[in-house]
Amino acid sequence: xxxxxxVMREVNRPVSIEDVDVAAPGPDEVLVKTVACGVxxxxxxxxxxxxxxxxxxxxxxxxxxxxxxxxxxxxxxxxGDHVIACTSMFCGACPQCVQGWPHLCTDRGACxxxxxxxxxxxxxxxxxxxxxxxxxxxxxxxxxxxxxVKIDKDIPLDRAALVGCAVTTGVGAALNSAQxxxxxxxxxxxxxxxxxxxxxxxxxxxxxxxxxxxxNDAKLATALKFGATDTINPANAxxxxxxxxxxxxxxxxxxxxxxxxxxLEQAFYxxxxxGTAVLVGAIASGQSVTLNPGHFFQEKRIIGCMMGSNRFxxxxxxxxxxxxxxxxxxxxxxxxxAPLEGLNEAFRAMExxxxxxxxxxxx
Ligand SMILES: [Zn+2]
Ligand SMILES: [Zn+2]
Numbered sequence: 151x152x153x154x155x156x157v158m159r160e161v162n163r164p165v166s167i168e169d170v171d172v173a174a175p176g177p178d179e180v181l182v183k184t185v186a187c188g189v190x191x192x193x194x195x196x197x198x199x200x201x202x203x204x205x206x207x208x209x210x211x212x213x214x215x216x217x218x219x220x221x222x223x224x225x226x227x228x229x230g231d232h233v234i235a236c237t238s239m240f241c242g243a244c245p246q247c248v249q250g251w252p253h254l255c256t257d258r259g260a261c262x263x264x265x266x267x268x269x270x271x272x273x274x275x276x277x278x279x280x281x282x283x284x285x286x287x288x289x290x291x292x293x294x295x296x297x298x299v300k301i302d303k304d305i306p307l308d309r310a311a312l313v314g315c316a317v318t319t320g321v322g323a324a325l326n327s328a329q330x331x332x333x334x335x336x337x338x339x340x341x342x343x344x345x346x347x348x349x350x351x352x353x354x355x356x357x358x359x360x361x362x363x364x365x366n367d368a369k370l371a372t373a374l375k376f377g378a379t380d381t382i383n384p385a386n387a388x389x390x391x392x393x394x395x396x397x398x399x400x401x402x403x404x405x406x407x408x409x410x411x412x413x414l415e416q417a418f419y420x421x422x423x424x425g426t427a428v429l430v431g432a433i434a435s436g437q438s439v440t441l442n443p444g445h446f447f448q449e450k451r452i453i454g455c456m457m458g459s460n461r462f463x464x465x466x467x468x469x470x471x472x473x474x475x476x477x478x479x480x481x482x483x484x485x486x487x488a489p490l491e492g493l494n495e496a497f498r499a500m501e502x503x504x505x506x507x508x509x510x511x512x513x
Contacts, residue, residue: 151181155271155288156493157278159206161199164494165287170208170273172292174219176263179270180227180293181219182235186308186487187286188212189496189508190315191342192432196281197497200434207279208271210286210510211237212315214307217298224295226463231300232307234314236462237282239297253460258283261294286314287493289512299463305470308487308509309480312343313466315457316507320347320407321469321478322458323430324355328403332356335397338378339389339417340407341369342500343507344430346376346483348405353377354477357403361396363389366503376479393420400425407431411439414452423448430455487511 151172156165175181193209195201217231227233240252241260262283263270270292271278271285278285285291301310320343324330336352338345341364352360353376361380362373370381382392394400400422406414409431417427418441429452433439458465472478485505488496489512496508 151290153289154490155208155285156210156490157206158197158209162197165197165209167491168273170271170278170288172288172290173268173270175221175292176267177221177223178295179221180217180224180233180295180298182215182233182291182293182298183218184213184215184286184289184291184512186214186311186509186511188311188314188316188343189493189500189510191344191500192315193281194497194500195432201432203281204279206276207281208285208288209281210288211282211284212311213284213286213291214301214311214314215291218290220295226295227298227300232303232305232310233298233300234310234462234466235284235286235291235293235298236314236318236460236466237284237297238457238460238462239283239294242296250461251459253457261296287490287510289490299466301467301470305473308484308511309473310470311509312480312483312507313469316343316483317347317469317478317480318460318462318465319430319458320344321351321354322460322465323405323428323455324348324351326459326465327453327455328405328426328428330355330357330403333358334402335359335422337361337363337393337401337404337417337420338407339363339405339413340431341366341373342407343483345405345407346373346506348407348430349373349376349378350478352403354472359397361393361401369503372506375482390416390420397422402426403428405430409433411437414439415441418445418450418452421450423450425450427452428455429453483507484509
């Protein structure tokens with residue numbers, strides 16, 4: 151089947167809208183008509199070369215859509231179902247999967263097509279790599295059945311899409327990775343789409359104080375609407391000292407959501423004794439973090455976080471229940487919608503800090 155897709159061919163170049171070929175579903179695959187796909191910072195990092203990806207690729211890893219066709223062994227979804235796709239596809243059989251950590255699956259390859267098989271995406275004889283095994287910036291996606299979860303049809307798909315990455319990552323970082331406790335104090339370094347999701351997760355968990363830290367005052371104002379109780383602009387005040395003062399001794403949880411070594415250090419230093427710092431952002435490989443080891447005598451911890459420690463096939467429907475109850479605000483996260491052709495502009499707006507999320511929508 152021929153579809154329109156946004157193809158990234160070179161680093162630091164605009165993506166181009168091209169006709170590409172998507173294969174028919176194999177036995178365990180699902181063909182999904184894309185209805186919406188959020189534009190995430192990881193897509194932009196990839197365009198800038200900060201995340202290495204085989205090229206050419208179709209970016210986009212925060213999609214929702216409607217199932218068109220399924221392979222003969224697929225049982226979890228059927229044509230007509232509304233679905234969210236998530237990059238945390240899992241084999242279901244490796245030690246991580248079996249122990250309940252499918253987001254850390256060590257055999258994702260089991261969900262890809264084999265060497266000898268025709269590629270899922272191509273352009274004539276040219277292989278096109280589906281970014282994050284999804285390729286959401288395209289009119290249709292051919293996915294492994296364990297990369298999708300069925301959702302209720304009353305949820306607008308341009309809202310549901312956010313659960314595919316930003317919400318799963320951010321809300322999951324608070325609820326699953328850190329397990330923020332009721333009455334705790336939380337500092338969040340970075341108030342973009344994922345940072346806002348961490349803030350919402352901390353609010354849902356019952357944190358009593360949530361401090362948003364960002365250099366962009368507009369983002370700080372947005373953070374207050376999503377549940378932040380206080381804000382700090384590091385241009386005006388030292389964030390570590392200010393968090394310690396605001397929390398009267400340090401935060402119980404601190405999240406680094408930008409991907410800068412300095413911010414992880416600050417997140418660690420602003421903790422109360424026995425506090426937990428969570429690295430959510432992607433610090434570029436080659437960079438390193440320097441920590442004063444004395445702080446470890448206060449039993450502070452630093453933990454990693456991969457995609458919000460998700461089990462997305464159960465998490466996503468739970469998050470959508472919270473949305474329906476008004477406890478998770480997805481509506482305000484969608485700053486703009488745009489057609490596929492608007493992707494380069496969406497990247498520009500993201501870089502300029504103008505949006506929490508642009509969601510690309512398809513007819
Ligand atoms: Zn993402
Ligand atoms: Zn696995």
